[in-house]
Amino acid sequence: MALEMRGVCERCDAPLDQNGLAYICSYESSFCGACTRWLSHVCPDCGGELARRPTRV
Template identity: 50%
Template sequence: MRPDCERCGAALPAESAGAFICSLECTFCATCAEAMDDICPNCGGELVDRPTRAVRHHASNPPGTVRRFKG
């Protein structure tokens, strides 16, 4: 799970709601997804709510740490 919005750099923790992804896992915050009419600018796919990851799974399946925002 990517840790930030690819468009604005907002933090998107794996255990919280508010992130949107396309089928290729491009990741955006809710504000940016809305501004883009829920269409991924990278691939043209539909942006949908990203599921959250329970904290108990972080040790065995850690969320990503590489930030994608290039600012």
């Protein structure tokens, strides 16, 4: 099962490059680095941890 690699931050709509810095929760909500820091690495949707999203090759 592959992760859904969303193309924009769910908080500020900033573009998220597939191989760039982005953060994701276990439910695949995606956020940019600035929003993740503002959210203290906690997903506002599920309350789970926001971890660095893996890159694709």
